[in-house]
Amino acid sequence: MSLRLWLRPGLLGLHAFAALAIAFCIVMGLWQLGVYDSRKEHERADTQSVPRVAFEGLWGADEPFEGRLNHRPVTIEGSFAPADQQVWVRGKVQDGRAGAWLLSPVVVDDAAILVVRGWAPSVTDFPPVPEGTVSIEAVLEPGESGGAPFDPKTREIGSVRIPALTNELPHDLYSGFAISTSTSAAGGLALAETPSVDVPWTTGLRNLAYALQWWVFGAFALFMWWRMSTESVAAARAKVA
Incomplete structure (x- = not known):
């Protein structure tokens, strides 16, 4: 019914x-x-299709890292600082595995920008740096925060904390860093993954x-x-x- x-x-x-x-x-x-x-x-x-530009003249060493620089592809012309000035940045996961970035200062004129040369699954002896003037294709990123403090004995740190590294390196450092996408600068390491572009919801x-x-x-x-x-x-x- x-x-x-x-x-x-x-x-x-x-x-x-x-x-x-x-x-x-x-x-x-x-x-x-x-x-x-x-x-x-x-x-x-x-955002990802932004053309690659020369790093020199794009941003001053004493200028803050601006939004226009985030994920910006650049070509860096400079020379690597001595190999013993390199730093391992722990806690970097890639392909589901924990590892570390190899961070090296690259001198451009009178200042230096920290460049991630590559990623390794474990910390090893520092590989040698390329000699002379180099050309590196890279992506700019803002400095990081948090993580373990810098250990001068092992030259390890928990993140790319530029203010902390400024006190440990004999250079005037840029307020951001770069992740290299050039295998010639990797020293045999795997290239580090560049962060994906975040688009606000x-x-x-x-x-x-x-x-x-x-x-x-x-x-x-x-x-x-x-x-x-x-x-x-x-x-x-x-x-x-």
């Missing part, structure tokens, strides 16, 4: 309309969500809001269908009784 009341001709049209309305809202919400994801991917691609926020709005409409349509259907069935059941 109850099922027959739900399937009365007068309610079948309401069921069909509600199903179409809810499906439409779900599809429109998914479409807007896809637009939101697409805009984030486009923003990430635009607020990119395309309007499309995300539209997606949520469509789903709210769908929930409202479901609620109205349930309310109208139950009231109709209750009225029909009262007449039968």
